[in-house]
Amino acid sequence: xxxxxxxxxxxxxxxxxxxxxxxxxxxxxxxxxxxxxxxxxxxxxxxxxxxxxxxxxxxxxxxxxxxxxxxxxxxxxxxxxxxxxxxxxxxxxxxxxxxxxxxxxxxxxxxxx
Amino acid sequence: xxxxxxxxxxxxxxxxxxxxxxxxxxxxxxxxxxxxxxxxxxxxxxxxxxxxxxxxxxxxxxxxxxxxxxxxxxxxxxxxxxxxxxxxxxxxxxxxxxxxxxxxxxxxxxxxx
Numbered sequence: 001x002x003x004x005x006x007x008x009x010x011x012x013x014x015x016x017x018x019x020x021x022x023x024x025x026x027x028x029x030x031x032x033x034x035x036x037x038x039x040x041x042x043x044x045x046x047x048x049x050x051x052x053x054x055x056x057x058x059x060x061x062x063x064x065x066x067x068x069x070x071x072x073x074x075x076x077x078x079x080x081x082x083x084x085x086x087x088x089x090x091x092x093x094x095x096x097x098x099x100x101x102x103x104x105x106x107x108x109x110x111x112x113x
Numbered sequence: 114x115x116x117x118x119x120x121x122x123x124x125x126x127x128x129x130x131x132x133x134x135x136x137x138x139x140x141x142x143x144x145x146x147x148x149x150x151x152x153x154x155x156x157x158x159x160x161x162x163x164x165x166x167x168x169x170x171x172x173x174x175x176x177x178x179x180x181x182x183x184x185x186x187x188x189x190x191x192x193x194x195x196x197x198x199x200x201x202x203x204x205x206x207x208x209x210x211x212x213x214x215x216x217x218x219x220x221x222x223x224x225x226x
Contacts, residue, residue, distance in 0.1 A: 035216075040218055042202060042216040042217055042218040042219055043202065043204075043214075043216040044216070045213065058213070090156050101159050102157075102159065102214070104156025104157050104158070105156050106154070106155055106156055107154075107155070107156055
């Protein structure tokens, strides 16, 4: 089954404790992206990657890092999480030819205390 | 800055009736628009798209209308069903194939049995 898998689904952490949210897709997609979703603000893009070893900042990249060492994986790293990073995070992928058929993961609800 | 927004945050519709969800966009250069559906606890899912050289596009029970003059987009769902209850997002991008999607804040559609 074609899917984007994020882990963990829920995460509670404390300020400053490094964490990684993993994202994996099994569709051989070139394009992958991370979004955060906050009430009243919709989905905002954090980082995206057009292919292996190619990453670019989205609209809200501050406080986040990503890597794309393999085509299927696109982890989101928070080196020193802060409470304003409490949010619902989505990873997405597409074939890259056109991005309309973005496939989204089920989301990771992160709470930073 | 540019923004994509929705007129109404919530909409309740009787099962079997038609529903219309509206979206306003401010970037007159936007070329490509997409509607996503997000069910509770899931990631957004592609519904239908339209390019700026079109006024209307139909899918299965859904129709998207684009009015470039007033920069307005709408999603019509015919004969609504309980499974249509979700949050609906419009998104836009400057050109077809561009990787940066700008999402609206979403409208919650509730179907009344």
